[in-house]
Amino acid sequence: MWRKILRLFFGPMVDEWESWRPAKRWSVVLRQVLTQLFLLAVLLAVLFPVLWILSMALDPRDISKPQDLRLIPPGASLESFRRVLFDPYRLLCTNPSDDSTCMTFIHLFWNSLQVSMGTALFSVVTGASAAYAFSRFRFIGRQAGMLGFIILLMLPAVATMVPLFTLLNAIKIGREPLRTTLLGLAIAYASGALPFAIWNLKGYFDTISKDLEEAALIDGAGPLQAFVRVVIPLSAPALAITMLFSFMTGWSEFLMAWLFLENPQRFTLAMALQSMRGQFATPWSTFSAFSILMSIPIVVLFYILQRYIVSGLAVGGVKG
Template sequence: MRESAGIKVFRVVTIVVLTAFVIVPLYVMITSSLKPLGEVRNAFSWFPQHLTLTPYVDIWSTVPLAQYFANSVVVCVIATAISLVLAIFASYAVSRWRFKGRTVFTTTVLSTQMFPGVLFLLPLFLIFTNITTATHIPLIGTRLGLIITYLTFTLPFSIWMLAGYFDGIPRELDEAAMVDGNGPMGALWRVVLPAARPGIVAVAIYGFMTAWGEVLFASVLTTQQNQMTLAIGLQQYSTQTNVYWNQIMAASLVVSVPIVVMFLLLQRSFVAGLTAGAVK
């Protein structure tokens, strides 16, 4: 069936408009990061009059960006790793066995994705406060508290997505592995995980990206500057007396590099995992 001329025009116009929505803001960010602060404050211009790389140098001294960067890496990597490991075991159990409470468990996991994160903010804060009082383990204002917090919304989605992906892997593979002398854990490690690599990569990228850009919980649960993540630390470029717009743009581009590089390196597995998850 051939496309009509109207459909072709509509498709082209839609692609151009969506591309402009992506390219134009990115172009403004890049050009603003290459302008002196005075030029950024003046009337907007599409082309910089004076190009400078000074903002990319100053971003590291104006605020402790390296510390914020390290905090984000530690929190996101640990939260993603724990979420992925727990999700693999939980989703494999849900996919391969029928046990009492299975339906309740899967329904509860899925229902957590229906509520906005702000509803969990106050309960988590009160829970952390009580735990700190009872055990003297600080959870508010520490990276440990953020890691636990990020698990509350990355883990349910990871379980739900991996369970659907494991359902698409034939059970005959598990049975063949057990015939060769492997137990359930051996079948998971030697057969299921290699077959589920695209889904695992997709879940890992999702968890890392979600934690990397999270603002709401980090703004409440990080009370000390040396514990702030990048999403909160970028706000420090705005003070009561000045706003370093060019440095904000430069820092935003710099902190986006890890996500962009990760996505480009794992793009094929990420798209394959999302496609398979959507089909299932």
């Protein structure tokens, strides 16, 4: 009974402990203490900026900045969170004199969600298909194609912005250019996320044994069926991680969005955050509360998918 509880905390060490001589016990304990000190120091460094932003969000003195270092500032309140969640954004209105035409957090959130989901779906669906071809088929132009994707990985997003602007401007959907729509933005982000998606998925597909597909083919499945029914389910970790990364791109990108979108009704969370940054007077409490609320979905997704991260990142699972 006791041993069970101890094992829960200390793992396999419990069973070995009794067989150790005192000298060995001491060295294990000493080593554990040093390790813990090191890990705690790292933890402190990791958490410091997070705690700082949290304490600013709790500070009621919006513009004036803190004078000392405290986790819970005097007069701490959740007021700024309430303000961010429920008040209209006066900076982002179609008609500045009418509050009801201004954006709200929910509205911005919905726009961000649409763009990010669009980006994730576009890049994973098309990326998986292309990655499968690179992984399984020996075809004319394979090497060149692979090299091409790696080179595209190197193109900075900033580099494609101007030509993309003029290009998407020229394509009209109904009466407005594709550039000013969320769909246009999602496609633009997807093209940026695709090289990584293809690279990562190809690496993962390479690690899946071909025997299962061959068995499926013998059983009378077509190549497409073998791909959809056998390879895709086996690649859940890599697909999840690729989706997560593409989603993150869409969630926090604002440069392109800022350049492309015109109608405040379509603005995203990242753009609203950027619009809050004044040259001299950023409302820090509001800004911090907004940042925290905006980070939550990503952090939650990260934790849900955490067990996949190590295995789904094919950079690790390389085959010679």
